[in-house]
Amino acid sequence: MKTHKTRTTTPPAASHALQTSDPHRMVVEDLTETICRFLPDGTFTYANEVYCRFFGKTREELIGLPWRPFVVAADMLLIESMLRMLTPKNPVVVIENRVHDGKGQVRWMQFVNRGFFDSNGELLEMQSVGRDITERVLAEQRLQEGEQRWKFALESSGFGVWDWDITRNTFFRSSQFKMMLGYGSDEPIGGAELGWQAMVHPDDLLETELAVNDHLTQRADDFAREFRMRCKDGSWKWVMSRGKVIRRDEQHRALRMTGTLEDISRRKAAEEREAHNLQLIVEGAPCDAVLEAIVCSVEAGHPGMRCSIMLADETGTRLHLAAAPSLPEYVRKALDGTPISADNGICGVATFTGRRVICADVLADPQLEPFHKLAEKARLRACWSEPVVSGSGDVLGAFACYRREIHAPDQMELQAITAAARLAALAIEREERRQALQVSEERYARAKRATTDGLWVWNLLTGETYLSPRWKMMLGFAGTDHLGKYQESFMSRLHPDDWPRVQAARKAHFEHRVPYQVELRLCTKNGEYRWFLTRGEADWNEQGEAVRMTGTISDISDRKQTEGALLESEQRFRAVFEQAAVGVAEMETATGRFLNVNQRICEINQRTRDEMLRMTYKDTTFPEDLPKSMQRMEELKSGKIRSYNLEKRNLLPDGTVKWVNLTVSPMWLPGEPPLRHVAVIEDITERKRVEQELQESEQRFRAIFEQAAVGVAVIDTPSGRYLSVNQRMCEINRRSREEMLQMTFMDVTYQDDLQDDLNQMEELKAGRISSFHMEKRNVAPNGELTWINQTVSPMWRLGEPPLRHIAVVKDITERKQAELNYRLELAYNQALVTHTDAFIIGLDMAGRFVHANAAFIEAMGYTKKQVIGKTPWEIGLMDAAETVRSKERFARLLRGEKNPPTDSRLRTKSGEWRSVELRSTGTFKPDGSLDRIVVTGTDMTERYRLQQEVLRVVEQEQARVGHDLHDGVGQTMTGIVSLLEALESDLQGEPRQQAQRIHELLRQSVAEVRHMSHGLSPTSVKYRGLVGALQLLAETVRTNFRTPCLCEVDPGFVIQNNDIETHLFRIAQEAVNNALRHGKPSKVKLSLLAAVKTAATLERAADKIKNCIKRLGKISHPLDSSQPHWRAADDQSQTPARSRRDLSLSL
Incomplete structure (x- = not known):
C-alpha cells in the first residue's frame, strides 16, 4: 500500500482528543505502556509520559520529530515493511524491534501499531502502544543457547538428538542422528515424510508404537526402546531411543516430545556372537570349533586385533596352540610348544603365574628378545595374555591378543579378553567332561559286554516278542515271570511321551535302514520309570521286507541323571557368565521367585543373598512399574517374544527406589514348558540422575562462568565484539563489564601482537585448526601492558558458519617479569663465571663434578667431558696426603660445618703442580637440605714463586750481612782481642788496668757483634x-x-x-x-x-x-x-x- 505525507496545521482530531484534559487522557498517562502517535511521514504528534521517560525526552522535544532516530538501524527495513501492511481491512500490525532508550542502551520493544484512515481509505495517522520485552527476549535467547549447548553435549558424546512437534507432526533430527544412519548432516532422510514408523523395522514397529503411545498417554513416565532403523544403504541398524514429552496442553495431551538416539549395533553384534558361542557349547560342538569361534568373536568386536588360545599339554610344561585363525602359519609353528615358565614368553608367564601379563611394546622388552625377530616379521608389536582358569582354579592355558602397533589395552579390551578366557574355560571344561563321559560310556559298554544285557526279539510278521531273563530282571521281575509274548508287553510299559521317538526311530530304520538306537523310559515292577538304551537291527527277506528284529537293552538311568545334572549346571553357569559385570538372577518362571543370584544383584537391591532368595521379583519392583513387568513376562511365557528389555524402578529396603535396566531371557527351548528364566539387571540410577541434572546445566554453567579463576569471554567471531565476559576478564583488562561489551578483542590487544592473533583466528575460522593457544599483551586503559595466556575454541560445529567463539584468559604478567629477571640474572652470572680468573667448581653430594668454569679447564688442562661426573680424587688432582685432607673438608661440609680457606697443591693433566687457595661452601634446597658444594679457587703458583724468589734474595742479603758481621768485623775484633791479651800481659800497674778495661769492652763488643749476626731472623x-x-x-x-x-x-x-x-x-x-x-x-x-x-x-x-x-x-x-x-x-x-x-x- 502506498502512504502519503499529509501536512496539517492542526493536529488530527484523535491526537487533539488525547491531549485534552479529560478522564480518558488521565488513564492513558497512567498506563505502563508507551503510547505515541505519528503521521505517515513518521513525525510525532503525541507521546504519553511513559514514552517520554523511556526515551529521555520531554513531550515538547518529541512533538514534530521523526521516530526513526530512536530505532536500531538494522531493524528499520522490517519496521517500514510491516507498517506498509496497514490497510483499512488490516488496521493493526504487531512489530518486535530494538530501540535506543534515553540512556543509550539497546532495548527490545513490542509495538502494537494501529492505523487511522479517512472515508476514502487514506492513512491519516498511526498510533503505537509499546511495552518493554527485553527480559523476555534475553530469556528466550538464553533458553535457545542452553538448548544448543545440551544438544551439542549430547551429540559430542555420540548421541543423536530428535525433536517431535506432535501437533504439526514435524521432526527435527540432528546431524549426529543422520550420520548414524549413513546420511550427511544436511541431507534429508529418505522416506521421513511418511513418518518415523516408515524408518522402523516391521518386526519392531508394533512394540515401538506401543511404547510411544504408553508414554504419550502417560501410562509410562518416559519412552525407551531398542529397535532397528533403516540406514541410507537399505541395511538395518540396532538403536536405543529414549524420549520424553516436554510440553502438554491443559488436557494433558502431548504437544512436543524430544529424545536421543544411540547406536547399539556393536553391542547387539557382540551379544549375538556371545549367544552363538554359548549355543555351540550347549549343542556340544567340537571344542576346537568352539575355541576358534570364541577367537573370531573377540577379533570381530575389536578390529585390528589378532587372538590365540594356547592350552597346557598333559605334562603341564608346554603350551600347544589350540586356536589362532588370524595368525600366519610360521607364527603358529613358532608359538606351538612354548615352555611354561616364569621368564619365557608372555603366554608361558601368564600360564605359570596365573596372572594377566601385558606388554605394550614387544620389541622394547629385553625379556622377549628371543621373540623380537618373529614379532618384527609378523608385525606383532603389542601383546597381552589372560590365563584360562577352570572353575576349580586350575590354569588350563592362556588367551593372547596381539596388535600391530604399540598399544596398551584399555578397560573394554581387558574385559573382553577376560570374558573370552572364561568362556574358553567353560568350553574346555565341557569338552573334558564330555571326554570323561565318553570314556565312562566305553567302560560301561565293555562291562556290559562282559555281562549279559537284556535281549529282545520281535517277530514283525506275528507280533510275538521274546524278552530275555536279563531284560525282565532290569525291570525288577524274576527271569521266570511271564510278561506276555506279544508286542503289547513292551508297549504297555513304555512311557507315553517316548512313543513318538520310538515310532520315528523304527520308521527310519525300516524305511531308510538307519541304525536303530533310541533312549526310552520303561515302567518297572514297582511302578517307577527308568531310562534304557535299546539298540536293534531288522532282518529283511528277499523282497526287502523286514520280518524280524533283534536287539539289546541297557539300563542308562544313572547316565541320564548325570547328563541332567550336567545340563542344569551348564545352564546356570551360562546365565551367570553372560552378564558377569551386572546383576544376574536365575528365577522360577511360574512364581517369579529368585532361585540363584550373584553378588552384584544383591548390591543393586541392597539385600543379602538369603533375603533375595526368599523374595520374588514382584516384591522388589516398584508398584507403578509392576503391571508392565508382568505383561512382558506373560508375553515371554506364551512364546510371543524370545526376550525383553525394560527400564523400571526397584524398591529398596529403606523405601527409596533405584532405576534398573532389566533384560530377561528364557532358559527353556521352544516347545518346552517355561520353568526358569534369567534376569540381567544393570543399575542406571546414575544415568537417570545425569539426565535430570541436564536441565540444571545452564545455571551451573553460569555460576562456573562467573566464579572462574581465569577470564572467560564469549566473542562474536565476525566482528570480534565481546558478547559476554565474566568478572575475572574485566579485572584482567581493568575495565567494567559495560566497557568490555562495547569493545572488540582488537581494541584491547597490543598492536605488535594483533596480527598474530588475527592470523590464528583466520586459521580457526577456515577449519584448519580446532583451537589455538598463544601468549600476548593486552593494553589497559592507562596504557600499561598486561601479559596474558589465551586459549580460543570455536562454539560452532564442523560445517556450521563461524558465529561465536570462547576465549579463556589467564594473567601471566608476574610470570613474564620473573622470566625476564631470571634471564638477566642468568646472563650476568654466566658472564661472571665465564670471565673470572678464579676457579669455580660445582660438586654433587658424592663429590662428583657437575660444573667447572673456563678458568679451571684452561689452567688444569682437562676437558669438561674428562671431569664432569668424576671426583677430584678419581682424576688425580691431588697427592695422597692432600686427598685425605680434601675428603675431610668435604665431610665437614656434608655435616653442615664450615671450612676455612686452605692452600692446596693440584696436579694439572700434564703433571705440573699448581698452588691454589681453595674456599668451599654449600648451597641448600628450599627445605634446608644440602644441594650442591661450590668450590672457588685462586691460583697462587706465580705469587708463591715470586715470594720464594724474594725470600731467597732476602736470605742471601741477610746471610751476606751476617757473614760480614761474623767473619769480617767479628773476626777482626777477635784478633784485636787476642793482641790486646798479649799486650795486657806485658803491661803493669795503671796501664794494665786500662788495658784490662779495654779488653773487657772489646770482648763485649765481639759478643754484641756476634749476637747481632745471630739475631738477624x-x-x-x-x-x-x-x-x-x-x-x-x-x-x-x-x-x-x-x-x-x-x-x-x-x-x-x-x-x-x-x-x-x-x-x-x-x-x-x-x-x-x-x-x-x-x-x-x-x-x-x-x-x-x-x-x-x-x-x-x-x-x-x-x-x-x-x-x-x-x-x-x-x-x-x-x-x-x-x-x-x-x-x-x-x-x-x-x-x-x-x-x-x-x-x-x-x-
Missing part, C-alpha cells in the same frame, strides 16, 4: 717455617755453591716455638756456611728428626740447643773439616771421623 723461617727454610737452604747450597745438598725432614715433626725454630735454623745455617767456607765438603746432608717424644726430652733438647749456640759463640776461629760439628738428635754429642769430607748435620 731469617725471613724464610718466618714465612715458610723450619721445614721450608731448611729446604730453601738446601736449594741455595745446590744452586750457589754447586755442592750436592740433601734435606731429610720427618713429616710428623712439628715445633710450636718460633724462637726454637729460628735458633735451629741459625745452627744449621752457620754450620753449613762455616763448612762451605772453611771445610770444602763434597756433599751436605741436613736431617730434621723427631727424636724428642715427651716434655722432659723436649726441655733437654732445648737446653742442648742453647749449649750448642753458646759453643758456636765461643769459636774464635773459622770451622774447618777437621773440627767437630754438632748432632742434636739425641742426648750425646758425637764427633765424626776426621777423615770424612761429608758434612752431616742432624737436628
Whole structure:
C-alpha cells in the first residue's frame, strides 16, 4: 500500500482528543505502556509520559520529530515493511524491534501499531502502544543457547538428538542422528515424510508404537526402546531411543516430545556372537570349533586385533596352540610348544603365574628378545595374555591378543579378553567332561559286554516278542515271570511321551535302514520309570521286507541323571557368565521367585543373598512399574517374544527406589514348558540422575562462568565484539563489564601482537585448526601492558558458519617479569663465571663434578667431558696426603660445618703442580637440605714463586750481612782481642788496668757483634717455617755453591716455638756456611728428626740447643773439616771421623 505525507496545521482530531484534559487522557498517562502517535511521514504528534521517560525526552522535544532516530538501524527495513501492511481491512500490525532508550542502551520493544484512515481509505495517522520485552527476549535467547549447548553435549558424546512437534507432526533430527544412519548432516532422510514408523523395522514397529503411545498417554513416565532403523544403504541398524514429552496442553495431551538416539549395533553384534558361542557349547560342538569361534568373536568386536588360545599339554610344561585363525602359519609353528615358565614368553608367564601379563611394546622388552625377530616379521608389536582358569582354579592355558602397533589395552579390551578366557574355560571344561563321559560310556559298554544285557526279539510278521531273563530282571521281575509274548508287553510299559521317538526311530530304520538306537523310559515292577538304551537291527527277506528284529537293552538311568545334572549346571553357569559385570538372577518362571543370584544383584537391591532368595521379583519392583513387568513376562511365557528389555524402578529396603535396566531371557527351548528364566539387571540410577541434572546445566554453567579463576569471554567471531565476559576478564583488562561489551578483542590487544592473533583466528575460522593457544599483551586503559595466556575454541560445529567463539584468559604478567629477571640474572652470572680468573667448581653430594668454569679447564688442562661426573680424587688432582685432607673438608661440609680457606697443591693433566687457595661452601634446597658444594679457587703458583724468589734474595742479603758481621768485623775484633791479651800481659800497674778495661769492652763488643749476626731472623723461617727454610737452604747450597745438598725432614715433626725454630735454623745455617767456607765438603746432608717424644726430652733438647749456640759463640776461629760439628738428635754429642769430607748435620 502506498502512504502519503499529509501536512496539517492542526493536529488530527484523535491526537487533539488525547491531549485534552479529560478522564480518558488521565488513564492513558497512567498506563505502563508507551503510547505515541505519528503521521505517515513518521513525525510525532503525541507521546504519553511513559514514552517520554523511556526515551529521555520531554513531550515538547518529541512533538514534530521523526521516530526513526530512536530505532536500531538494522531493524528499520522490517519496521517500514510491516507498517506498509496497514490497510483499512488490516488496521493493526504487531512489530518486535530494538530501540535506543534515553540512556543509550539497546532495548527490545513490542509495538502494537494501529492505523487511522479517512472515508476514502487514506492513512491519516498511526498510533503505537509499546511495552518493554527485553527480559523476555534475553530469556528466550538464553533458553535457545542452553538448548544448543545440551544438544551439542549430547551429540559430542555420540548421541543423536530428535525433536517431535506432535501437533504439526514435524521432526527435527540432528546431524549426529543422520550420520548414524549413513546420511550427511544436511541431507534429508529418505522416506521421513511418511513418518518415523516408515524408518522402523516391521518386526519392531508394533512394540515401538506401543511404547510411544504408553508414554504419550502417560501410562509410562518416559519412552525407551531398542529397535532397528533403516540406514541410507537399505541395511538395518540396532538403536536405543529414549524420549520424553516436554510440553502438554491443559488436557494433558502431548504437544512436543524430544529424545536421543544411540547406536547399539556393536553391542547387539557382540551379544549375538556371545549367544552363538554359548549355543555351540550347549549343542556340544567340537571344542576346537568352539575355541576358534570364541577367537573370531573377540577379533570381530575389536578390529585390528589378532587372538590365540594356547592350552597346557598333559605334562603341564608346554603350551600347544589350540586356536589362532588370524595368525600366519610360521607364527603358529613358532608359538606351538612354548615352555611354561616364569621368564619365557608372555603366554608361558601368564600360564605359570596365573596372572594377566601385558606388554605394550614387544620389541622394547629385553625379556622377549628371543621373540623380537618373529614379532618384527609378523608385525606383532603389542601383546597381552589372560590365563584360562577352570572353575576349580586350575590354569588350563592362556588367551593372547596381539596388535600391530604399540598399544596398551584399555578397560573394554581387558574385559573382553577376560570374558573370552572364561568362556574358553567353560568350553574346555565341557569338552573334558564330555571326554570323561565318553570314556565312562566305553567302560560301561565293555562291562556290559562282559555281562549279559537284556535281549529282545520281535517277530514283525506275528507280533510275538521274546524278552530275555536279563531284560525282565532290569525291570525288577524274576527271569521266570511271564510278561506276555506279544508286542503289547513292551508297549504297555513304555512311557507315553517316548512313543513318538520310538515310532520315528523304527520308521527310519525300516524305511531308510538307519541304525536303530533310541533312549526310552520303561515302567518297572514297582511302578517307577527308568531310562534304557535299546539298540536293534531288522532282518529283511528277499523282497526287502523286514520280518524280524533283534536287539539289546541297557539300563542308562544313572547316565541320564548325570547328563541332567550336567545340563542344569551348564545352564546356570551360562546365565551367570553372560552378564558377569551386572546383576544376574536365575528365577522360577511360574512364581517369579529368585532361585540363584550373584553378588552384584544383591548390591543393586541392597539385600543379602538369603533375603533375595526368599523374595520374588514382584516384591522388589516398584508398584507403578509392576503391571508392565508382568505383561512382558506373560508375553515371554506364551512364546510371543524370545526376550525383553525394560527400564523400571526397584524398591529398596529403606523405601527409596533405584532405576534398573532389566533384560530377561528364557532358559527353556521352544516347545518346552517355561520353568526358569534369567534376569540381567544393570543399575542406571546414575544415568537417570545425569539426565535430570541436564536441565540444571545452564545455571551451573553460569555460576562456573562467573566464579572462574581465569577470564572467560564469549566473542562474536565476525566482528570480534565481546558478547559476554565474566568478572575475572574485566579485572584482567581493568575495565567494567559495560566497557568490555562495547569493545572488540582488537581494541584491547597490543598492536605488535594483533596480527598474530588475527592470523590464528583466520586459521580457526577456515577449519584448519580446532583451537589455538598463544601468549600476548593486552593494553589497559592507562596504557600499561598486561601479559596474558589465551586459549580460543570455536562454539560452532564442523560445517556450521563461524558465529561465536570462547576465549579463556589467564594473567601471566608476574610470570613474564620473573622470566625476564631470571634471564638477566642468568646472563650476568654466566658472564661472571665465564670471565673470572678464579676457579669455580660445582660438586654433587658424592663429590662428583657437575660444573667447572673456563678458568679451571684452561689452567688444569682437562676437558669438561674428562671431569664432569668424576671426583677430584678419581682424576688425580691431588697427592695422597692432600686427598685425605680434601675428603675431610668435604665431610665437614656434608655435616653442615664450615671450612676455612686452605692452600692446596693440584696436579694439572700434564703433571705440573699448581698452588691454589681453595674456599668451599654449600648451597641448600628450599627445605634446608644440602644441594650442591661450590668450590672457588685462586691460583697462587706465580705469587708463591715470586715470594720464594724474594725470600731467597732476602736470605742471601741477610746471610751476606751476617757473614760480614761474623767473619769480617767479628773476626777482626777477635784478633784485636787476642793482641790486646798479649799486650795486657806485658803491661803493669795503671796501664794494665786500662788495658784490662779495654779488653773487657772489646770482648763485649765481639759478643754484641756476634749476637747481632745471630739475631738477624731469617725471613724464610718466618714465612715458610723450619721445614721450608731448611729446604730453601738446601736449594741455595745446590744452586750457589754447586755442592750436592740433601734435606731429610720427618713429616710428623712439628715445633710450636718460633724462637726454637729460628735458633735451629741459625745452627744449621752457620754450620753449613762455616763448612762451605772453611771445610770444602763434597756433599751436605741436613736431617730434621723427631727424636724428642715427651716434655722432659723436649726441655733437654732445648737446653742442648742453647749449649750448642753458646759453643758456636765461643769459636774464635773459622770451622774447618777437621773440627767437630754438632748432632742434636739425641742426648750425646758425637764427633765424626776426621777423615770424612761429608758434612752431616742432624737436628
